Amino acid sequence: xDIELLYWHWLVLGLLLVVGEIFIPSFTILWFGLGALxxxxxxxxxxxxxxxxxLLWTGSSVAFTLIWFKIIKAKMAQGKTGEQAHNDAIGASGxxxxxxxxxxxxxxxxxxxxxxxxxxxxxxxxxxxxxDRLHIKEIFGEFLVVTKLN
Numbered sequence: 578x579d580i581e582l583l584y585w586h587w588l589v590l591g592l593l594l595v596v597g598e599i600f601i602p603s604f605t606i607l608w609f610g611l612g613a614l615x616x617x618x619x620x621x622x623x624x625x626x627x628x629x630x631x632l633l634w635t636g637s638s639v640a641f642t643l644i645w646f647k648i649i650k651a652k653m654a655q656g657k658t659g660e661q662a663h664n665d666a667i668g669a670s671g672x673x674x675x676x677x678x679x680x681x682x683x684x685x686x687x688x689x690x691x692x693x694x695x696x697x698x699x700x701x702x703x704x705x706x707x708x709d710r711l712h713i714k715e716i717f718g719e720f721l722v723v724t725k726l727n
Contacts, residue, residue: 580627587617587630604689608645612638666691670712670726673705682720685711692716699723 594610615637616630625633669691677683682698683705691697691713699721701711711723 582620582627582630584617584620587613587620587634591615591617608641609634609638611641612636666716667713670710671697673699673707673709673711676705676707677701685721685723697721701725 591610591613594606594613596610598604598607598610612634616634619625619633620630669687671685671687671691673683674686674696675684677700682700684696685699686696698719699711701723703725705711705725710726712726713721714724715722
């Protein structure tokens with residue numbers, strides 16, 4: 578059985594993965610989608626066997642990932658001063674992953690890092706449940722004061 582992927586198969590796959598990033602905000606499938614779009618565009622101009630297509634997809638996906646993490650994200654982090662990053666974080670929202678107790682703070686996770694961390698301890702003036710979406714009101718060192726979104 579001989580499998581043949583045409584250029585438009587790759588373009589559709591790429592668009593589905595890029596759009597899927599909207600619904601799965603993990604910032605991982607975007608790179609695979611962009612890699613598939615590259616293969617679709619190259620395949621449109623230069624027909625290639627399936628193995629070359631898969632290798633090009635893998636290579637371009639890895640290249641996009643490396644470019645993001647090693648170059649773009651690093652430059653974005655360098656460009657922000659501590660106060661600017663602090664101000665940008667106010668209002669960001671995350672999900673409760675550990676409930677606060679009498680003796681411990683709660684913990685929440687953000688889909689994109691806030692001041693270089695995905696998870697933060699928090700305090701909230703209202704009762705919260707696991708999975709509640711909270712947004713940052715204030716930052717005190719390694720600790721957030723948050724409020725519940727309605």
